[in-house]
Amino acid sequence: MNYHIGLVEDDANIQNIVSAYLKKEGYEVTIMDSAEKGWELWENDPPDMWILDIMLPGMDGYEFCKKLRTKSEVPIIIISAKDDEIDKILGLELGGDDYLTKPFSPRELVARVKRLFRRTLPKHNLQEEQTDRLKVDHLLIYREDRRIFFQGNEYEVTSKEYDMLLLFAENPNRAFSxxxxxxxxxxxxxxxSDRAVDDLVKRIRKKMDNIPLETVWGYGYRLRKEEE
Structure with missing residues (x-):
């Protein structure tokens, strides 16, 4: 499958270099120099992944990321000249899956694209089909489609929310630091910092009221499973 990547970047040099490396790996790339054009693409031909600059004319990358997350959990890699930790944390909290600071190696970006696709897109093989459905009390996960149900209701989750819930569901009652x-x-x-873990747990708890995701004080978290 030739995955489609939307590149939102207003620097022509970066556009050319990044798109050349991605196309060499077999990806289809659509280049846009503004978030407004990116939104038009999303409405007409949504990509399988976004590579998104923060400092853009008009709508900035943060706003685009936040707006997109109200519609989709498509993978997003943020690229930015801003290298302060607060900027990185903000980008991830608004829904970015990865953050790369300029200047960066195009090869590193390609490696991160591949890794993110492996982590976020459904995998198809016989072994995984046998373990597709994972249920822990009222939490139900379909691995193949990356769908999450809790107490009979389906929830839209980000890729990291999914990763955390899957990890806990695969290891019920185990405390993770x-x-x-x-x-x-x-x-x-x-x-x-590990503040990102606390923020992710807070988002899951807010989204899924009463989920038994417990704090292990001074250590970390666990998903409590009721005794048989």
């Missing part, structure tokens, strides 16, 4: 969760969900190249 914040460091464990950072490594397993964000990867070993994550640059921020």
């Amino acid at each position: 914040r460091e464990d969760l950072l490594l397993k969900i964000w990867g070993n190249d994550y640059f921020g």
Whole structure:
């Protein structure tokens, strides 16, 4: 399958270099120099992934990311000249799945694109089909379609919310430290603090009222499973 990537970047040099590397890997790339043009693409031919600059004319990348997250959980990689930790945290909290600071290596960007596709798109093989449906009390996860149900209701979740819920559902009653969760969900190249874990848990709890996602004080979190 040739995945379609939307590149929203107003620097022509970066446009040319990034699109050339992505096309070499077999991706279809649509280049736009504003978030407004990106939104038009989303409405007419939505890409499978976005690579999004923050500093754009008109609507900035943060606003575009926030607006897009009200409609879709499509993967988003943010690229920006802003390298302050607060900017990175803001980008991730608004729904970005990854954040890359300029200047960056095009090869590193391609590697992150591949990794994010592997993590967010459904996988198709016999072994996974056998374990597609995962149920822990009132939480039900369909791995193949990346669908989440709780107490009979389906919820739209971000890729990291899905990753966390899947990890907990695969390991009910197991306590994970914040460091464990950072490594397993964000990867070993994550640059921020463990505050991201607390923020992600808060979002899940707010979204799914009464989900038994418990705090293990001074350590981390666990998903409580009722005794048989």
